[in-house]
Each structure stands twice: as C-alpha cells, then as structure tokens.
Amino acid sequence: MKSAARIAREVQSGETTATAELEASFAAISRRNGELNVFLHVDQEGARDQAAHIDARVARGEPVGALAGVPIAIKDNLCQIGVPTTCSSKILEGWRPPYNATVIDRLALAGAVCVGKTNLDEFAMGSSTENSAFGPTRNPLDPSRVPGGSSGGSAAAVAADMTPIALGSDTGGSIRQPAALCGIVGVKPTYGLVSRYGLIAFASSLDQVGPLAKTVLDSALLLEAIAGHDPRDSTSLPEPSPSLVAHVEDGVAGLRVALVHELVEGADPEVLEAVERATAALADAGATVVQLSIPEIRLALSAYYLIAPAEASSNLARFDGVRYGLRVDAKNVTAMMEATRTAGFGAEVKRRIMLGTYALSAGYYDAYYGQALKVRTHMIDAFARAYREADLLIGATTPSVAFAFGEKTTNPMAMYLSDVFTIPTNLAGEAAVSVPFGTGEGGLPIGVQLLGPGRSEARLLAAARVLEIADGRP
Amino acid sequence: MAPPLRREDVAHVARLARLTLSEAELDMFTEQLGQVLEHANDMSALALDDVVATAHPFGLTNVVREDVVTASLERARVLEMAPDAQDGRFAVPQIMGDAP
Numbered sequence: 001m002k003s004a005a006r007i008a009r010e011v012q013s014g015e016t017t018a019t020a021e022l023e024a025s026f027a028a029i030s031r032r033n034g035e036l037n038v039f040l041h042v043d044q045e046g047a048r049d050q051a052a053h054i055d056a057r058v059a060r061g062e063p064v065g066a067l068a069g070v071p072i073a074i075k076d077n078l079c080q081i082g083v084p085t086t087c088s089s090k091i092l093e094g095w096r097p098p099y100n101a102t103v104i105d106r107l108a109l110a111g112a113v114c115v116g117k118t119n120l121d122e123f124a125m126g127s128s129t130e131n132s133a134f135g136p137t138r139n140p141l142d143p144s145r146v147p148g149g150s151s152g153g154s155a156a157a158v159a160a161d162m163t164p165i166a167l168g169s170d171t172g173g174s175i176r177q178p179a180a181l182c183g184i185v186g187v188k189p190t191y192g193l194v195s196r197y198g199l200i201a202f203a204s205s206l207d208q209v210g211p212l213a214k215t216v217l218d219s220a221l222l223l224e225a226i227a228g229h230d231p232r233d234s235t236s237l238p239e240p241s242p243s244l245v246a247h248v249e250d251g252v253a254g255l256r257v258a259l260v261h262e263l264v265e266g267a268d269p270e271v272l273e274a275v276e277r278a279t280a281a282l283a284d285a286g287a288t289v290v291q292l293s294i295p296e297i298r299l300a301l302s303a304y305y306l307i308a309p310a311e312a313s314s315n316l317a318r319f320d321g322v323r324y325g326l327r328v329d330a331k332n333v334t335a336m337m338e339a340t341r342t343a344g345f346g347a348e349v350k351r352r353i354m355l356g357t358y359a360l361s362a363g364y365y366d367a368y369y370g371q372a373l374k375v376r377t378h379m380i381d382a383f384a385r386a387y388r389e390a391d392l393l394i395g396a397t398t399p400s401v402a403f404a405f406g407e408k409t410t411n412p413m414a415m416y417l418s419d420v421f422t423i424p425t426n427l428a429g430e431a432a433v434s435v436p437f438g439t440g441e442g443g444l445p446i447g448v449q450l451l452g453p454g455r456s457e458a459r460l461l462a463a464a465r466v467l468e469i470a471d472g473r474p
Numbered sequence: 475m476a477p478p479l480r481r482e483d484v485a486h487v488a489r490l491a492r493l494t495l496s497e498a499e500l501d502m503f504t505e506q507l508g509q510v511l512e513h514a515n516d517m518s519a520l521a522l523d524d525v526v527a528t529a530h531p532f533g534l535t536n537v538v539r540e541d542v543v544t545a546s547l548e549r550a551r552v553l554e555m556a557p558d559a560q561d562g563r564f565a566v567p568q569i570m571g572d573a574p
C-alpha cells in the first residue's frame with residue numbers, strides 16, 4: 001500500500017483521487033477483515049462522502065490539508081458523530097456519539113478520510129485484544145498470534161495494508177506494544193500534546209492519543225495534524241502543534257543515547273540483541289552511546305496497576321445505565337445500575353474497577369494509591385536525572401515477539417508484565433516511540449523503543465528514522 | 475505493608491462498585507487481585523515520606539475559561555441515545571422506597 005505522504009501528495013497534484021484510495025482501502029478490508037477481525041464498524045457512507053468532498057475541493061483548485069485523501073483507521077474509543085462507538089464493550093453497544101473527539105475534527109481539517117472503528121481490549125484494558133467483547137483481532141503477520149493491545153485493531157489495520165495510518169491511545173503502552181508486535185511505528189506523545197476531548201477515558205492522567213503508521217514520516221505527518229492546544233481539554237499543553245515532519249531527517253549526530261539496563265531486563269535474548277544492534281546503528285550515525293541504570297523503573301508496574309485502576313474505577317462509574325448504552329431493567333435504580341454494570345462489563349474491566357475501588361478505599365488509600373503517587377514522583381525525578389546524562393534513552397518495547405492466543409489470559413499478572421517497558425513513560429508523562437528493528441522467532445518483528453523527555457517528539461522521530469534506514473527501509 | 479486481601483474484602487468492593495459476583499468469580503478475583511496487590515508490596519518498603527505525590531505529570535492546576543455562555547450539546551440529540559427519556563430528561567426506575 002502507498003504511504004500516507006505519497007497519497008496526500010498524489011491527491012493534491014491530481015495524480016489520484018481520495019475516492020480511488022478509499023475504494024482500495026475498502027477492498028483490502030473486505031479481503032481480510034473476516035479473518036482478522038480488525039474493524040468493528042466500517043463507515044462506508046460517511047467515508048465516501050468525505051472522500052468526495054476532498055476530490056471536489058481539488059477539482060475546484062481549493063487547498064486541501066497535509067493528509068488529503070488519506071484513509072485512516074480510528075480506535076473505537078474515540079467519539080465520532082453518528083458512528084457507533086463501543087470501546088469493545090457490551091455496555092456501549094449501539095451507542096452513537098453526539099459529538100466528535102477533537103482529533104476527529106483535526107483529521108477532517110487535514111483532509112484525512114476516517115474509514116471505520118477498530119477493535120481494542122475493552123475500554124483499552126489489555127495487551128492482546130483478547131479482552132474485546134466482540135472477539136480478538138488476529139495478527140496479520142501470523143494469525144495464530146495476538147496483535148498486541150489495546151490498540152490491536154489499529155495496529156493490525158496498518159500492518160494488513162488496510163489503511164496506511166491509524167489512531168490509537170496509549171495508557172501504559174497500548175500504542176507502542178501493538179506497533180512492536182505488528183511490525184509498525186507507534187508514538188506515545190507527551191502527556192497533553194494531543195487533546196483527550198472525546199477519547200473515552202480509562203486513566204485520565206496517563207491516557208494519550210497517538211499515531212500508528214508503517215513509516216516514521218507518516219507518524220510525524222499524523223501527529224503534527226492532531227497535536228496542539230485544545231481549550232476543551234483542561235490538561236492540554238498551552239502551545240501549538242510542534243514542527244515534526246521538517247525534522248524527520250535531522251539524524252542523531254551529536255546526540256547522547258543511553259541504553260537503559262532496566263528497559264531490556266528480562267527480555268528474550270533476540271530482543272536484547274536487536275536493541276544492541278539498534279544502539280550500534282545510532283552510534284554509527286554519530287550518536288554518543290552510554291549505558292545507564294534507572295532502578296526506579298522496576299517500580300513502575302506496581303505503581304501503574306494501582307494508579308490506572310484507581311482512575312478507571314472513577315471514570316467508569318459513569319456507565320450506570322442512565323445516560324447512554326446498555327440498561328438492564330430492575331425494580332429500583334440501584335438494582336438497575338448493578339444489573340447493567342454486571343451484564344455490560346467484561347472480566348478484565350471488573351478486575352480493574354475492583355482493584356481501583358480497593359486501592360482508594362478507606363484504610364488502604366495511603367498504603368496503595370497514596371504510595372503509588374509518590375513512586376510516580378520518584379520515577380519522574382529518576383528520568384529527569386537520566387536526561388541530564390542523555391538526550392534519548394533506548395530499550396525494548398516488549399519482552400518478546402507476538403505471543404499466541406490464550407497464552408496469558410488465565411494469569412492477569414503475566415499479561416500485565418508484557419507492558420513492563422512501556423509503562424514508565426506514561427507515569428512520567430513523557431514521550432516514546434516504538435520502531436520495528438529486525439525480526440525474531442518465526443520471522444516476527446521486534447520493536448525497539450526510544451524514550452525522551454516531554455516535548456522531545458521531533459528528536460525521537462529523527463532517531464527512529466535513523467533506525468528505519470538502518471533496518472533497510474530507506 | 476497492607477494485610478492480604480480477603481474474600482470478604484472483594485465482596486465489599488464489588489458492592490461499592492455496583493457489581494454482582496458469583497461465588498466462582500469471588501474466588502477467582504480474590505486470588506487474582508491478591509497477586510497484583512502482592513506485587514505492589516515492592517513499593518511499600520520504600521521510604522518516601524518526604525516525597526510529594528504526583529497526580530498530574532506537569533503539575534497543571536485548575537484551568538479556567540471566561541465565564542461566558544457557549545453552545546453545548548443539543549438536548550434532543552443527547553436524549554436520543556439514552557436508554558429511557560421522558561419530558562426532556564433522563565428517566566430512571568424508582569429511586570426511593572419500595573417498588574409498587
């Protein structure tokens with residue numbers, strides 16, 4: 001499939017049309033969606049209208065945006081007017097939002113065409129899409145394996161050439177981990193860089209919307225289009241979208257890169273080897289390489305699995321059968337709410353709601369939630385010290401390549417451990433990129449993770465581009 | 475270090491969270507949540523008394539806008555997606571007293 005950059009260029013010049021590119025995307029979807037379960041809903045009518053609108057503008061000689069005519073897949077926890085939005089949960093089945101997420105409005109301004117909504121772990125809680133109420137998504141590279149999660153549908157859409165780019169959300173690794181397992185690029189932007197308005201909340205202090213794409217350049221194009229201050233999100237950084245595309249070819253000459261021991265600790269040998277080769281490639285491109293240990297990273301998983309469920313237990317209290325989604329009738333309002341929530345939420349969502357409720361409950365608050373918030377500060381300070389010695393950190397995105405279905409579903413702790421390298425960035429509110437680098441067992445892709453301080457996206461993407469070239473994708 | 479999670483703790487928390495659990499689910503969740511909390515004990519040994527808690531990565535405090543009326547969602551469109559609505563409002567089952 002053509003890259004987003006190429007489609008936009010050709011649509012702008014009249015070499016192709018948005019409609020032709022959209023029909024190619026629909027054809028790819030119909031070829032493999034039955035097998036892979038990537039899209040929960042394809043918005044044929046809305047997408048065709050949007051494509052026709054772009055083509056009409058081009059025909060009239062009017063300006064079109066940086067993503068003109070580019071088909072894009074949307075994770076199904078982002079609200080789009082009139083388009084079914086489920087969070088892969090029965091509790092929202094059939095709901096059609098009365099408003100757009102800010103990122104959807106920004107995509108429309110950039111001329112992108114939203115083709116449909118992709119599968120995820122219910123309410124973005126999971127690392128494999130096996131927690132979807134509508135069945136798991138399969139990894140396009142090996143359908144016996146998971147695509148990762150929670151943005152597994154969005155990653156699979158790109159990996160299966162259904163769309164060149166997709167939007168995901170990343171609370172503890174939900175963009176980077178599926179990107180790694182599907183062999184594509186995924187970016188977790190700095191907290192507050194991209195508006196969360198219209199992203200159905202999981203853990204509000206950690207959630208961030210970001211791009212998934214085949215190439216680093218396409219990730220930069222997409223992130224630049226959606227980033228920037230939004231008055232409707234009170235946590236939005238008060239600054240315009242950064243310049244990213246212009247810096248993709250900046251290289252890494254003169255940058256200090258630190259290979260972090262705790263970001264490869266426990267990874268499979270083939271993953272460690274890929275990270276070491278990637279580090280050497282950055283050195284070849286002019287970076288100075290050092291080794292660093294950040295022991296505080298080992299505490300990230302524990303802090304995360306108290307903070308994220310605590311916030312989720314509060315955010316998901318709104319699903320009570322009153323204003324939207326499912327209602328299971330009962331004799332009074334309390335019984336109705338309990339019956340609705342019991343029928344509407346899956347096991348993982350219940351697990352996290354209860355964990356969060358417990359961590360926040362009287363008598364345990366200080367020991368669990370309070371302590372986790374202090375560990376979060378502890379980690380932010382540790383990263384700040386590391387960034388005095390290095391401009392970028394490098395490590396693995398995931399401990400292994402894509403795993404098989406059912407391998408971790410009976411043991412939640414084993415599933416949680418697959419996010420051990422991605423969670424620290426979310427707690428720190430900083431930025432990270434996963435870029436494919438080499439392959440492991442069964443020819444499956446390995447993702448290398450680059451981490452930077454807040455607002456370091458341009459530097460991260462330039463370094464990711466160096467790895468992309470070194471891995472044979474000029 | 476907090477005491478180990480008991481079955482009755484899980485039952486209590488489920489009630490607070492408005493979730494009904496079967497006996498089998500109670501057993502399963504007690505074991506699974508216990509494992510997560512046990513993992514979290516690695517934090518409790520840390521002396522962090524002087525550390526300030528972080529609830530927001532960049533310490534943003536309240537953000538306010540001008541106190542002017544702006545457009546909000548149209549009532550009819552919002553109620554259209556509600557499970558039940560009456561007279562321009564969300565409708566719910568009986569709130570107080572016993573059902574007739």
